[in-house]
Amino acid sequence: MANNNPVHILVIRLSAMGDVAMTVPVILGICKKYPSVKITVLTKTFMGPIFSDIPNVSVFNADVKGKHKGILGLWKLYKELANLQIHMVADLHHVLRSSILKKFFKLRAIPFIQIDKGRDEKKKLIDPKRVKLEPLKSTFKRYSEVFEKLGYTISVNEMVVLSKKSLPKDFVHLKDNQEQLLVGIAPFAAFKGKMYPLNLMKEVVNELNNTNKYKIILFGGGQQEVEILSTWDNQFNNVFSAAGKLSFSAELSLISNLRLMLAMDSGNAHLAAMFGVPTVTLWGVTHPYAGFSPFGQSKDNALLADRVQYPLIPTSIYGNKFPAGYENVMSTIQPTKVVQKIIEVINNNV
Structure with missing residues:
Protein backbone atom coordinates (compact mmCIF):
# COMPACT_ATOMS: atom_id res chain seq x y z
CA MET A 1 0.00 0.00 0.00
CA MET A 159 -7.91 6.84 -15.08
CA VAL A 160 -8.50 10.43 -16.19
CA VAL A 161 -8.41 12.43 -19.43
CA LEU A 162 -7.00 15.92 -19.91
CA SER A 163 -9.19 19.02 -19.98
CA LYS A 164 -9.90 20.99 -23.14
CA LYS A 165 -7.43 23.79 -23.83
CA SER A 166 -7.85 27.17 -25.53
CA LEU A 167 -7.83 27.19 -29.32
CA PRO A 168 -4.54 28.33 -30.88
CA LYS A 169 -4.64 31.99 -31.92
CA ASP A 170 -4.47 31.25 -35.65
CA PHE A 171 -7.41 28.85 -35.40
CA VAL A 172 -9.79 30.79 -33.14
CA HIS A 173 -11.96 31.61 -36.15
CA LEU A 174 -12.68 27.89 -36.50
CA LYS A 175 -14.40 27.58 -33.14
CA ASP A 176 -17.35 25.31 -33.71
CA ASN A 177 -20.99 26.20 -33.25
CA GLN A 178 -24.35 24.52 -33.64
CA GLU A 179 -24.20 25.00 -37.42
CA GLN A 180 -20.69 23.61 -38.00
CA LEU A 181 -18.91 21.26 -35.59
CA LEU A 182 -15.14 20.80 -35.50
CA VAL A 183 -14.00 17.41 -36.90
CA GLY A 184 -10.38 16.30 -37.14
CA ILE A 185 -9.00 13.90 -39.72
CA ALA A 186 -5.49 12.41 -39.50
CA PRO A 187 -5.16 10.34 -42.69
CA PHE A 188 -1.57 9.13 -42.30
CA ALA A 189 0.18 6.33 -40.41
CA ALA A 190 3.78 5.19 -40.02
CA PHE A 191 3.24 2.00 -42.05
CA LYS A 192 1.26 1.24 -45.20
CA GLY A 193 -0.48 -1.67 -43.49
CA LYS A 194 -2.27 0.81 -41.19
CA MET A 195 -3.11 3.58 -43.66
CA TYR A 196 -6.45 4.07 -45.38
CA PRO A 197 -5.99 4.71 -49.12
CA LEU A 198 -5.81 8.43 -49.74
CA ASN A 199 -8.26 8.32 -52.64
CA LEU A 200 -10.86 6.77 -50.32
CA MET A 201 -10.07 9.20 -47.52
CA LYS A 202 -10.58 12.03 -49.98
CA GLU A 203 -14.07 10.63 -50.65
CA VAL A 204 -14.75 10.76 -46.90
CA VAL A 205 -13.57 14.37 -46.77
CA ASN A 206 -15.70 15.24 -49.79
CA GLU A 207 -18.87 13.74 -48.31
CA LEU A 208 -18.38 15.47 -44.97
CA ASN A 209 -17.53 18.75 -46.69
CA ASN A 210 -20.69 18.64 -48.79
CA THR A 211 -22.94 18.40 -45.73
CA ASN A 212 -21.83 21.91 -44.66
CA LYS A 213 -22.27 20.71 -41.07
CA TYR A 214 -18.60 20.40 -40.18
CA LYS A 215 -15.35 22.34 -40.17
CA ILE A 216 -12.81 19.67 -41.05
CA ILE A 217 -9.26 20.05 -39.68
CA LEU A 218 -6.53 17.97 -41.32
CA PHE A 219 -3.51 16.75 -39.35
CA GLY A 220 -0.17 15.50 -40.64
CA GLY A 221 3.55 16.08 -40.58
CA GLY A 222 6.46 16.01 -43.00
CA GLN A 223 6.75 17.87 -46.27
CA GLN A 224 4.86 15.37 -48.43
CA GLU A 225 1.93 15.15 -46.04
CA VAL A 226 1.80 18.94 -45.72
CA GLU A 227 1.64 19.30 -49.50
CA ILE A 228 -1.13 16.70 -49.90
CA LEU A 229 -3.28 18.20 -47.17
CA SER A 230 -2.70 21.69 -48.52
CA THR A 231 -4.27 20.66 -51.83
CA TRP A 232 -7.32 19.32 -49.99
CA ASP A 233 -7.50 22.58 -48.03
CA ASN A 234 -7.62 24.49 -51.31
CA GLN A 235 -10.12 22.15 -52.91
CA PHE A 236 -12.85 22.00 -50.24
CA ASN A 237 -14.54 25.05 -48.72
CA ASN A 238 -15.06 23.52 -45.25
CA VAL A 239 -11.59 21.96 -44.98
CA PHE A 240 -8.60 23.51 -43.19
CA SER A 241 -5.13 21.97 -42.97
CA ALA A 242 -3.20 22.36 -39.72
CA ALA A 243 -0.24 20.39 -41.07
CA GLY A 244 3.03 22.26 -40.74
CA LYS A 245 1.35 25.36 -39.31
CA LEU A 246 1.49 24.79 -35.54
CA SER A 247 3.88 23.84 -32.79
CA PHE A 248 3.18 20.47 -31.21
CA SER A 249 1.79 22.21 -28.12
CA ALA A 250 -0.60 24.31 -30.22
CA GLU A 251 -1.63 21.24 -32.20
CA LEU A 252 -2.59 19.48 -28.97
CA SER A 253 -4.69 22.51 -28.00
CA LEU A 254 -6.48 22.31 -31.34
CA ILE A 255 -7.08 18.56 -31.00
CA SER A 256 -8.59 19.08 -27.55
CA ASN A 257 -11.35 21.23 -29.11
CA LEU A 258 -12.51 18.64 -31.65
CA ARG A 259 -15.95 17.09 -31.50
CA LEU A 260 -14.47 13.98 -33.14
CA MET A 261 -11.16 12.68 -34.51
CA LEU A 262 -10.92 10.24 -37.41
CA ALA A 263 -7.54 8.50 -37.45
CA MET A 264 -5.74 5.29 -38.21
CA ASP A 265 -4.34 2.92 -35.59
CA SER A 266 -1.86 5.71 -34.94
CA GLY A 267 -0.59 8.42 -32.61
CA ASN A 268 -3.22 10.99 -33.49
CA ALA A 269 -5.98 8.68 -32.29
CA HIS A 270 -4.31 8.47 -28.88
CA LEU A 271 -3.66 12.21 -28.71
CA ALA A 272 -7.37 12.86 -29.24
CA ALA A 273 -8.47 10.16 -26.82
CA MET A 274 -6.25 11.51 -24.03
CA PHE A 275 -8.47 14.62 -24.13
CA GLY A 276 -11.64 12.53 -24.09
CA VAL A 277 -12.41 13.41 -27.72
CA PRO A 278 -14.64 10.80 -29.39
CA THR A 279 -12.36 8.94 -31.79
CA VAL A 280 -13.18 6.78 -34.81
CA THR A 281 -10.31 4.55 -35.89
CA LEU A 282 -9.65 2.60 -39.10
CA TRP A 283 -7.77 -0.69 -38.87
CA GLY A 284 -5.93 -2.55 -41.63
CA VAL A 285 -3.57 -5.45 -40.93
CA THR A 286 -3.47 -4.56 -37.23
CA HIS A 287 -6.34 -5.24 -34.85
CA PRO A 288 -7.79 -3.75 -31.62
CA TYR A 289 -7.32 -7.12 -29.92
CA ALA A 290 -3.59 -6.37 -29.61
CA GLY A 291 -4.51 -3.91 -26.87
CA PHE A 292 -3.82 -0.58 -28.56
CA SER A 293 -7.33 0.83 -28.85
CA PRO A 294 -7.56 4.54 -27.87
CA PHE A 295 -8.54 5.23 -24.28
CA GLY A 296 -12.23 5.29 -23.36
CA GLN A 297 -13.58 4.57 -26.84
CA SER A 298 -16.41 2.20 -27.67
CA LYS A 299 -15.30 -0.88 -29.58
CA ASP A 300 -17.93 0.11 -32.15
CA ASN A 301 -15.82 3.18 -32.99
CA ALA A 302 -13.22 0.90 -34.57
CA LEU A 303 -13.88 0.11 -38.23
CA LEU A 304 -12.03 -3.03 -39.31
CA ALA A 305 -10.89 -4.43 -42.63
CA ASP A 306 -12.89 -7.44 -43.85
CA ARG A 307 -11.54 -10.57 -42.14
CA VAL A 308 -13.75 -12.84 -44.26
CA GLN A 309 -11.88 -11.68 -47.34
CA TYR A 310 -8.57 -11.39 -45.44
CA PRO A 311 -8.69 -14.08 -42.70
CA LEU A 312 -5.04 -13.74 -41.64
CA ILE A 313 -5.70 -10.32 -40.09
CA PRO A 314 -4.06 -9.35 -37.80
CA THR A 315 -0.80 -10.05 -39.58
CA SER A 316 1.21 -7.55 -37.56
CA ILE A 317 1.17 -5.77 -34.20
CA TYR A 318 2.58 -2.54 -35.62
CA GLY A 319 1.37 -2.64 -39.24
CA ASN A 320 4.82 -3.08 -40.74
CA LYS A 321 4.35 -6.67 -41.94
CA PHE A 322 1.74 -8.31 -44.11
CA PRO A 323 1.71 -11.25 -46.55
CA ALA A 324 1.45 -10.93 -50.31
CA GLY A 325 -2.07 -10.02 -51.37
CA TYR A 326 -2.79 -8.06 -48.21
CA GLU A 327 -1.62 -4.69 -49.53
CA ASN A 328 -5.13 -3.33 -49.99
CA VAL A 329 -7.05 -4.71 -47.02
CA MET A 330 -8.27 -1.27 -45.95
CA SER A 331 -10.07 -0.81 -49.24
CA THR A 332 -12.73 -3.11 -47.80
CA ILE A 333 -13.79 -0.26 -45.46
CA GLN A 334 -16.18 1.76 -47.59
CA PRO A 335 -16.04 5.58 -47.38
CA THR A 336 -19.81 5.74 -46.90
CA LYS A 337 -19.49 3.51 -43.84
CA VAL A 338 -16.79 5.78 -42.41
CA VAL A 339 -18.97 8.87 -42.92
CA GLN A 340 -21.98 7.15 -41.37
CA LYS A 341 -19.95 6.18 -38.31
CA ILE A 342 -18.60 9.72 -37.90
CA ILE A 343 -22.08 11.24 -38.05
CA GLU A 344 -23.45 8.59 -35.67
CA VAL A 345 -20.72 9.15 -33.06
CA ILE A 346 -21.02 12.93 -33.28
CA ASN A 347 -24.80 12.84 -32.89
CA ASN A 348 -24.48 10.54 -29.88
CA ASN A 349 -22.07 12.96 -28.19
CA VAL A 350 -23.51 16.39 -29.00
Whole structure:
Protein backbone atom coordinates (compact mmCIF):
# COMPACT_ATOMS: atom_id res chain seq x y z
CA MET A 1 0.00 0.00 0.00
CA ALA A 2 1.20 3.49 -0.83
CA ASN A 3 1.54 5.88 2.09
CA ASN A 4 1.11 9.65 2.33
CA ASN A 5 4.81 10.47 2.34
CA PRO A 6 6.03 12.29 -0.79
CA VAL A 7 7.35 9.74 -3.29
CA HIS A 8 9.19 10.52 -6.53
CA ILE A 9 8.50 8.02 -9.33
CA LEU A 10 10.48 7.95 -12.55
CA VAL A 11 8.35 6.81 -15.50
CA ILE A 12 10.22 5.59 -18.57
CA ARG A 13 8.40 5.72 -21.90
CA LEU A 14 10.35 6.62 -25.02
CA SER A 15 9.51 5.48 -28.54
CA ALA A 16 6.37 6.26 -30.53
CA MET A 17 4.06 9.20 -29.85
CA GLY A 18 0.98 7.00 -29.50
CA ASP A 19 2.62 4.83 -26.85
CA VAL A 20 3.63 7.93 -24.90
CA ALA A 21 0.14 9.46 -25.20
CA MET A 22 -1.36 6.25 -23.81
CA THR A 23 0.46 6.83 -20.53
CA VAL A 24 -1.51 10.04 -19.89
CA PRO A 25 -4.78 8.62 -18.51
CA VAL A 26 -2.80 6.34 -16.21
CA ILE A 27 -0.37 8.99 -14.95
CA LEU A 28 -3.14 11.58 -14.55
CA GLY A 29 -5.20 9.05 -12.62
CA ILE A 30 -2.25 8.25 -10.35
CA CYS A 31 -1.71 11.96 -9.65
CA LYS A 32 -5.38 12.45 -8.81
CA LYS A 33 -5.60 9.41 -6.55
CA TYR A 34 -2.21 9.96 -4.89
CA PRO A 35 -1.70 13.75 -4.78
CA SER A 36 1.54 13.50 -2.79
CA VAL A 37 3.23 11.55 -5.59
CA LYS A 38 5.70 13.38 -7.81
CA ILE A 39 6.38 11.94 -11.28
CA THR A 40 9.21 12.56 -13.71
CA VAL A 41 8.65 11.16 -17.20
CA LEU A 42 11.76 10.14 -19.10
CA THR A 43 10.94 10.63 -22.77
CA LYS A 44 12.06 12.44 -25.91
CA THR A 45 12.17 16.24 -25.96
CA PHE A 46 9.40 16.44 -28.54
CA MET A 47 6.92 14.67 -26.26
CA GLY A 48 7.13 17.24 -23.45
CA PRO A 49 3.89 19.13 -24.27
CA ILE A 50 1.88 15.93 -23.75
CA PHE A 51 2.51 16.21 -20.00
CA SER A 52 2.60 19.99 -19.59
CA ASP A 53 -0.83 20.26 -17.93
CA ILE A 54 -0.50 17.38 -15.47
CA PRO A 55 0.14 18.52 -11.87
CA ASN A 56 3.21 17.13 -10.08
CA VAL A 57 4.59 15.83 -13.39
CA SER A 58 7.77 17.01 -15.07
CA VAL A 59 9.61 15.73 -18.14
CA PHE A 60 13.27 14.72 -18.33
CA ASN A 61 14.55 14.77 -21.88
CA ALA A 62 16.33 11.62 -23.04
CA ASP A 63 18.91 12.56 -25.67
CA VAL A 64 19.35 8.97 -26.87
CA LYS A 65 21.00 10.01 -30.13
CA GLY A 66 23.35 12.47 -28.44
CA LYS A 67 24.80 12.65 -24.96
CA HIS A 68 22.78 9.66 -23.67
CA LYS A 69 23.75 7.33 -26.53
CA GLY A 70 25.39 3.99 -25.79
CA ILE A 71 26.45 2.46 -22.47
CA LEU A 72 28.46 5.49 -21.36
CA GLY A 73 25.63 7.80 -22.35
CA LEU A 74 23.15 5.73 -20.33
CA TRP A 75 25.49 5.84 -17.33
CA LYS A 76 25.53 9.62 -17.65
CA LEU A 77 21.73 9.61 -17.92
CA TYR A 78 21.49 7.46 -14.79
CA LYS A 79 23.72 9.84 -12.85
CA GLU A 80 21.60 12.80 -13.92
CA LEU A 81 18.40 10.99 -12.90
CA ALA A 82 19.88 9.86 -9.58
CA ASN A 83 20.43 13.50 -8.70
CA LEU A 84 16.65 13.96 -8.84
CA GLN A 85 16.27 11.75 -5.76
CA ILE A 86 14.17 9.10 -7.47
CA HIS A 87 12.50 6.65 -5.06
CA MET A 88 11.20 4.10 -7.58
CA VAL A 89 11.01 3.50 -11.32
CA ALA A 90 8.05 2.50 -13.51
CA ASP A 91 9.49 1.25 -16.78
CA LEU A 92 6.60 1.39 -19.26
CA HIS A 93 8.92 0.72 -22.20
CA HIS A 94 11.04 -2.36 -21.31
CA VAL A 95 13.64 -2.35 -24.03
CA LEU A 96 17.42 -2.90 -23.93
CA ARG A 97 18.07 0.75 -23.07
CA SER A 98 15.75 0.74 -20.05
CA SER A 99 17.01 -2.68 -18.95
CA ILE A 100 20.54 -1.26 -18.78
CA LEU A 101 19.22 1.62 -16.68
CA LYS A 102 17.64 -0.98 -14.40
CA LYS A 103 21.05 -2.44 -13.63
CA PHE A 104 22.33 1.02 -12.73
CA PHE A 105 19.40 1.79 -10.44
CA LYS A 106 19.96 -1.52 -8.67
CA LEU A 107 23.25 -0.11 -7.43
CA ARG A 108 21.17 2.04 -5.07
CA ALA A 109 18.53 -0.64 -4.45
CA ILE A 110 15.84 1.55 -6.04
CA PRO A 111 12.70 -0.47 -6.89
CA PHE A 112 12.47 -0.83 -10.67
CA ILE A 113 9.39 -2.50 -12.20
CA GLN A 114 9.20 -3.22 -15.93
CA ILE A 115 6.07 -3.64 -18.01
CA ASP A 116 5.07 -7.09 -19.21
CA LYS A 117 4.49 -6.37 -22.89
CA GLY A 118 2.95 -9.78 -23.51
CA ARG A 119 5.35 -10.48 -26.36
CA ASP A 120 4.51 -14.21 -26.54
CA GLU A 121 0.79 -13.52 -26.51
CA LYS A 122 1.18 -10.99 -29.31
CA LYS A 123 3.21 -13.45 -31.40
CA LYS A 124 0.36 -15.93 -31.05
CA LEU A 125 -2.18 -13.27 -31.98
CA ILE A 126 -0.54 -12.65 -35.37
CA ASP A 127 0.30 -16.31 -36.00
CA PRO A 128 -1.50 -17.34 -39.23
CA LYS A 129 -1.99 -20.81 -37.67
CA ARG A 130 -3.83 -19.50 -34.60
CA VAL A 131 -6.98 -21.38 -33.69
CA LYS A 132 -8.91 -18.48 -32.12
CA LEU A 133 -8.75 -14.71 -32.22
CA GLU A 134 -9.14 -13.38 -28.69
CA PRO A 135 -8.50 -9.94 -27.17
CA LEU A 136 -5.32 -9.41 -25.20
CA LYS A 137 -4.86 -7.20 -22.16
CA SER A 138 -5.04 -3.49 -22.97
CA THR A 139 -1.91 -1.36 -22.86
CA PHE A 140 -3.59 0.77 -20.17
CA LYS A 141 -3.97 -2.33 -18.01
CA ARG A 142 -0.33 -3.27 -18.61
CA TYR A 143 0.77 0.22 -17.58
CA SER A 144 -1.40 0.13 -14.45
CA GLU A 145 0.09 -3.22 -13.39
CA VAL A 146 3.52 -1.62 -13.22
CA PHE A 147 2.28 1.03 -10.78
CA GLU A 148 0.39 -1.60 -8.81
CA LYS A 149 3.62 -3.55 -8.25
CA LEU A 150 5.15 -0.33 -6.93
CA GLY A 151 2.28 0.00 -4.47
CA TYR A 152 0.04 2.41 -6.39
CA THR A 153 -3.12 0.71 -7.62
CA ILE A 154 -5.14 2.37 -10.37
CA SER A 155 -8.19 0.88 -12.08
CA VAL A 156 -9.37 1.82 -15.57
CA ASN A 157 -12.32 3.64 -13.96
CA GLU A 158 -9.85 5.79 -12.00
CA MET A 159 -7.91 6.84 -15.08
CA VAL A 160 -8.50 10.43 -16.19
CA VAL A 161 -8.41 12.43 -19.43
CA LEU A 162 -7.00 15.92 -19.91
CA SER A 163 -9.19 19.02 -19.98
CA LYS A 164 -9.90 20.99 -23.14
CA LYS A 165 -7.43 23.79 -23.83
CA SER A 166 -7.85 27.17 -25.53
CA LEU A 167 -7.83 27.19 -29.32
CA PRO A 168 -4.54 28.33 -30.88
CA LYS A 169 -4.64 31.99 -31.92
CA ASP A 170 -4.47 31.25 -35.65
CA PHE A 171 -7.41 28.85 -35.40
CA VAL A 172 -9.79 30.79 -33.14
CA HIS A 173 -11.96 31.61 -36.15
CA LEU A 174 -12.68 27.89 -36.50
CA LYS A 175 -14.40 27.58 -33.14
CA ASP A 176 -17.35 25.31 -33.71
CA ASN A 177 -20.99 26.20 -33.25
CA GLN A 178 -24.35 24.52 -33.64
CA GLU A 179 -24.20 25.00 -37.42
CA GLN A 180 -20.69 23.61 -38.00
CA LEU A 181 -18.91 21.26 -35.59
CA LEU A 182 -15.14 20.80 -35.50
CA VAL A 183 -14.00 17.41 -36.90
CA GLY A 184 -10.38 16.30 -37.14
CA ILE A 185 -9.00 13.90 -39.72
CA ALA A 186 -5.49 12.41 -39.50
CA PRO A 187 -5.16 10.34 -42.69
CA PHE A 188 -1.57 9.13 -42.30
CA ALA A 189 0.18 6.33 -40.41
CA ALA A 190 3.78 5.19 -40.02
CA PHE A 191 3.24 2.00 -42.05
CA LYS A 192 1.26 1.24 -45.20
CA GLY A 193 -0.48 -1.67 -43.49
CA LYS A 194 -2.27 0.81 -41.19
CA MET A 195 -3.11 3.58 -43.66
CA TYR A 196 -6.45 4.07 -45.38
CA PRO A 197 -5.99 4.71 -49.12
CA LEU A 198 -5.81 8.43 -49.74
CA ASN A 199 -8.26 8.32 -52.64
CA LEU A 200 -10.86 6.77 -50.32
CA MET A 201 -10.07 9.20 -47.52
CA LYS A 202 -10.58 12.03 -49.98
CA GLU A 203 -14.07 10.63 -50.65
CA VAL A 204 -14.75 10.76 -46.90
CA VAL A 205 -13.57 14.37 -46.77
CA ASN A 206 -15.70 15.24 -49.79
CA GLU A 207 -18.87 13.74 -48.31
CA LEU A 208 -18.38 15.47 -44.97
CA ASN A 209 -17.53 18.75 -46.69
CA ASN A 210 -20.69 18.64 -48.79
CA THR A 211 -22.94 18.40 -45.73
CA ASN A 212 -21.83 21.91 -44.66
CA LYS A 213 -22.27 20.71 -41.07
CA TYR A 214 -18.60 20.40 -40.18
CA LYS A 215 -15.35 22.34 -40.17
CA ILE A 216 -12.81 19.67 -41.05
CA ILE A 217 -9.26 20.05 -39.68
CA LEU A 218 -6.53 17.97 -41.32
CA PHE A 219 -3.51 16.75 -39.35
CA GLY A 220 -0.17 15.50 -40.64
CA GLY A 221 3.55 16.08 -40.58
CA GLY A 222 6.46 16.01 -43.00
CA GLN A 223 6.75 17.87 -46.27
CA GLN A 224 4.86 15.37 -48.43
CA GLU A 225 1.93 15.15 -46.04
CA VAL A 226 1.80 18.94 -45.72
CA GLU A 227 1.64 19.30 -49.50
CA ILE A 228 -1.13 16.70 -49.90
CA LEU A 229 -3.28 18.20 -47.17
CA SER A 230 -2.70 21.69 -48.52
CA THR A 231 -4.27 20.66 -51.83
CA TRP A 232 -7.32 19.32 -49.99
CA ASP A 233 -7.50 22.58 -48.03
CA ASN A 234 -7.62 24.49 -51.31
CA GLN A 235 -10.12 22.15 -52.91
CA PHE A 236 -12.85 22.00 -50.24
CA ASN A 237 -14.54 25.05 -48.72
CA ASN A 238 -15.06 23.52 -45.25
CA VAL A 239 -11.59 21.96 -44.98
CA PHE A 240 -8.60 23.51 -43.19
CA SER A 241 -5.13 21.97 -42.97
CA ALA A 242 -3.20 22.36 -39.72
CA ALA A 243 -0.24 20.39 -41.07
CA GLY A 244 3.03 22.26 -40.74
CA LYS A 245 1.35 25.36 -39.31
CA LEU A 246 1.49 24.79 -35.54
CA SER A 247 3.88 23.84 -32.79
CA PHE A 248 3.18 20.47 -31.21
CA SER A 249 1.79 22.21 -28.12
CA ALA A 250 -0.60 24.31 -30.22
CA GLU A 251 -1.63 21.24 -32.20
CA LEU A 252 -2.59 19.48 -28.97
CA SER A 253 -4.69 22.51 -28.00
CA LEU A 254 -6.48 22.31 -31.34
CA ILE A 255 -7.08 18.56 -31.00
CA SER A 256 -8.59 19.08 -27.55
CA ASN A 257 -11.35 21.23 -29.11
CA LEU A 258 -12.51 18.64 -31.65
CA ARG A 259 -15.95 17.09 -31.50
CA LEU A 260 -14.47 13.98 -33.14
CA MET A 261 -11.16 12.68 -34.51
CA LEU A 262 -10.92 10.24 -37.41
CA ALA A 263 -7.54 8.50 -37.45
CA MET A 264 -5.74 5.29 -38.21
CA ASP A 265 -4.34 2.92 -35.59
CA SER A 266 -1.86 5.71 -34.94
CA GLY A 267 -0.59 8.42 -32.61
CA ASN A 268 -3.22 10.99 -33.49
CA ALA A 269 -5.98 8.68 -32.29
CA HIS A 270 -4.31 8.47 -28.88
CA LEU A 271 -3.66 12.21 -28.71
CA ALA A 272 -7.37 12.86 -29.24
CA ALA A 273 -8.47 10.16 -26.82
CA MET A 274 -6.25 11.51 -24.03
CA PHE A 275 -8.47 14.62 -24.13
CA GLY A 276 -11.64 12.53 -24.09
CA VAL A 277 -12.41 13.41 -27.72
CA PRO A 278 -14.64 10.80 -29.39
CA THR A 279 -12.36 8.94 -31.79
CA VAL A 280 -13.18 6.78 -34.81
CA THR A 281 -10.31 4.55 -35.89
CA LEU A 282 -9.65 2.60 -39.10
CA TRP A 283 -7.77 -0.69 -38.87
CA GLY A 284 -5.93 -2.55 -41.63
CA VAL A 285 -3.57 -5.45 -40.93
CA THR A 286 -3.47 -4.56 -37.23
CA HIS A 287 -6.34 -5.24 -34.85
CA PRO A 288 -7.79 -3.75 -31.62
CA TYR A 289 -7.32 -7.12 -29.92
CA ALA A 290 -3.59 -6.37 -29.61
CA GLY A 291 -4.51 -3.91 -26.87
CA PHE A 292 -3.82 -0.58 -28.56
CA SER A 293 -7.33 0.83 -28.85
CA PRO A 294 -7.56 4.54 -27.87
CA PHE A 295 -8.54 5.23 -24.28
CA GLY A 296 -12.23 5.29 -23.36
CA GLN A 297 -13.58 4.57 -26.84
CA SER A 298 -16.41 2.20 -27.67
CA LYS A 299 -15.30 -0.88 -29.58
CA ASP A 300 -17.93 0.11 -32.15
CA ASN A 301 -15.82 3.18 -32.99
CA ALA A 302 -13.22 0.90 -34.57
CA LEU A 303 -13.88 0.11 -38.23
CA LEU A 304 -12.03 -3.03 -39.31
CA ALA A 305 -10.89 -4.43 -42.63
CA ASP A 306 -12.89 -7.44 -43.85
CA ARG A 307 -11.54 -10.57 -42.14
CA VAL A 308 -13.75 -12.84 -44.26
CA GLN A 309 -11.88 -11.68 -47.34
CA TYR A 310 -8.57 -11.39 -45.44
CA PRO A 311 -8.69 -14.08 -42.70
CA LEU A 312 -5.04 -13.74 -41.64
CA ILE A 313 -5.70 -10.32 -40.09
CA PRO A 314 -4.06 -9.35 -37.80
CA THR A 315 -0.80 -10.05 -39.58
CA SER A 316 1.21 -7.55 -37.56
CA ILE A 317 1.17 -5.77 -34.20
CA TYR A 318 2.58 -2.54 -35.62
CA GLY A 319 1.37 -2.64 -39.24
CA ASN A 320 4.82 -3.08 -40.74
CA LYS A 321 4.35 -6.67 -41.94
CA PHE A 322 1.74 -8.31 -44.11
CA PRO A 323 1.71 -11.25 -46.55
CA ALA A 324 1.45 -10.93 -50.31
CA GLY A 325 -2.07 -10.02 -51.37
CA TYR A 326 -2.79 -8.06 -48.21
CA GLU A 327 -1.62 -4.69 -49.53
CA ASN A 328 -5.13 -3.33 -49.99
CA VAL A 329 -7.05 -4.71 -47.02
CA MET A 330 -8.27 -1.27 -45.95
CA SER A 331 -10.07 -0.81 -49.24
CA THR A 332 -12.73 -3.11 -47.80
CA ILE A 333 -13.79 -0.26 -45.46
CA GLN A 334 -16.18 1.76 -47.59
CA PRO A 335 -16.04 5.58 -47.38
CA THR A 336 -19.81 5.74 -46.90
CA LYS A 337 -19.49 3.51 -43.84
CA VAL A 338 -16.79 5.78 -42.41
CA VAL A 339 -18.97 8.87 -42.92
CA GLN A 340 -21.98 7.15 -41.37
CA LYS A 341 -19.95 6.18 -38.31
CA ILE A 342 -18.60 9.72 -37.90
CA ILE A 343 -22.08 11.24 -38.05
CA GLU A 344 -23.45 8.59 -35.67
CA VAL A 345 -20.72 9.15 -33.06
CA ILE A 346 -21.02 12.93 -33.28
CA ASN A 347 -24.80 12.84 -32.89
CA ASN A 348 -24.48 10.54 -29.88
CA ASN A 349 -22.07 12.96 -28.19
CA VAL A 350 -23.51 16.39 -29.00
